[in-house]
Amino acid sequence: MKQYDVAVIGAGVVGCAVARELSRYCLKTAVLEKELDVACGNSSRNTGMLHAGFTYKPGTLKAECAVEGNQEFDQVAEELNIPFKRIGKLVVGFDDHDRENILKFKGIGETNGVKGLKMIDKEEMNRIDPSAGGEFAMYVPSSGILDPMQYTIALAENACENGVEFLFSHKVENIVRKDQVYVIETEKEEVQAKWVINCAGMFAPEISQMLGYPYYETKGFKGEYFILDKKAGKHIRIPIYPAPNDKGGFATHATPTVDGNVLVGPDSYVTEDREDYKATKEHLDGLIADGQKMFKHMKREYFIRNFAGIRWKRYNPETGEILDFLLEADQKNPNTVNLVGIESPGVTCALPLARRAVKLLVEKENPKRNPDFNPVRKGIPRFSEMTLEEQKAAVRENPDYGEIVCRCETVTRGEILKAIHNPLGVHTVTGIKNRTRATMGRCQGGYCETRITKMIEEELGISPEDVRFSKEGGYMFTGKVRED
Structure with missing residues (x-):
């Protein structure tokens, strides 16, 4: 059974922000995610706005974190190398x-x-x-x-590079506290952790109940x-x-x-x-x-x-009133942090919420700072955004940058290879798309999707039946149409 100091449940933008903040400390941390990649839920299904904070009730956590997240984002974007x-x-x-x-x-x-x-x-x-x-x-x-998918990926990759482990296809089915640790039962295996932080997004009420908190209506x-x-x-x-x-x-x-x-x-x-x-x-x-x-x-x-x-x-089921973000820790449920109802402007608020969640753990555990923590993450350089001279230099250094795979978005073989070998070990077709923009153009993958699939097979040495589009059951191929 894998054992950790902290288990973060959910790899949306808030879960990945919490993971990055935890990686500032000498803690063995894992992120448990039911999908095959980060940002597979509502963290990637939004407008991509960095909100200013003028529609939220003064004094609420939502208002406070929106303004804080907005004002710091130039530095965050520079550190994480995101557009x-x-x-x-x-x-x-x-x-x-x-x-x-x-x-x-x-x-x-x-x-x-x-x-x-x-x-x-x-x-x-x-x-x-x-x-x-x-x-x-x-x-x-x-x-x-901003690009919310790129932002979530960048938070996760930076956390990973600083020591956090991401466990995909680990849907949480039950949580039991035994001998002062939490045993988290997932579809794949059991995981032990001293601390659990609930960042499960749309499924946060279910995880909340598993941890001993109320089932909050959403x-x-x-x-x-x-x-x-x-x-x-x-x-x-x-x-x-x-x-x-x-x-x-x-x-x-x-x-x-x-x-x-x-x-x-x-x-x-x-x-x-x-x-x-x-x-x-x-x-x-x-x-x-x-x-x-x-x-x-x-x-x-x-x-x-x-x-x-x-x-x-x-919301309050008796009055119908929409309620503020919830971030709580309860002595009845020791060593837990519970986040529920984190909707818009969750992307803007992700890091401020993460700091508040991690602070609750740090105040109790007083962990050592990670001396090797590096806030800087380098993304995949985009050929389409380079000057002509930069493009020539990139091709001289790596000939794979001289082959265009996605014509609509001018994405090269070199970029797709970097995406296939990403720090998180994600190799779905959608994962490559979200890291490079390949298949996002006018033809929506009509030209390049089969080429990307072939590259995944060749680079990882897997069969066509093992390639997934996005989800565990999302097969690109289930067998041959005809025999050779």
Whole structure:
């Protein structure tokens, strides 16, 4: 049985942030994840916004961590070598009610410590981004855009390089406390740990109950998105959000990505299924109608993909009130930290939450600092972002950079080989995609997916039947169509 000082349950953005913070100390740490890679749940199914913190109730953990996470992110992005652009945001309005709500949340933002909030007129909106709908707006200069998958991968790889072990396909089925340690029963094996930190995201209520805490009620607010081609990305400079509703929620918005695409969405409706990621014609049609109000270039010819994400919010079942993030430690459940209801803005809040969770352990255990901890992680250099001279130098140093595998995104064989041999040992097709952007272009893998699959087989010496698309049961091949 594997034994650890700390077991983190869940390898979403918060779990990986907790793992990175734990790696600052001399602790034997493992992250248990039910999927084959990090960021397979809602950590990868969101808008990729670095939120400023103006829609969250002052004094809440959510507000505090959002502002803290926002203000530190330039340094975080530099340390982890991830793409990030602090390009701001426009929150647009059409009528007096919109103006009233925008001013209300401008005041909340200023109370929370959000810097630089400013009301602007139509003329100034057009100078900032002529593609925006609306008659006036609040300009939010501290907002930014990032790739949530790259961010989660970077946190995990940095944690791994600093000594944390990632155990994939380890779905937690039960937790029992014996002789002052926790025995965690998973689908694959039993794991022992002195401490357990619950970062299970949508399944956090189930893990909470296993640890001896209450089963906290959560409600799933599902949102669907369109991904627009980079041709549409040329028409938008800044995220464009509608005025928040009376409770601080947003309807459909348009957001440029760090890679040049545009996300239009999400809408919002309640779902009961933990992993209800199916797309629906009804809601996608609604996105088209609503998206055109925000972004004048919302055209069907630009659509290349759609997806859905779910915000699992903790709520009071008696009143229906949506509750704050929960981060707790209880003496009745010693050596545990429980995080429940970590939804939007979870990406922005991940490291501030991680620091608070790890602090509870450190105050009790007083572990030694890891003298070899290195906060810097180097990602895979992107051939498409190099200058011509840099590209020539890369090919001279490694001829694999001279072979383009993904034509749409200009991803080379050299990049894909680095992704196959990543620090976490992930080799799903989606894992390669998330590390390189191969298959994310206009043809969505029509040209390169089979080539990537072949490279995985050859590099790892595995059979075609052993290659997975994303999940354990997601076979790329189940056998030959015909005999040789």
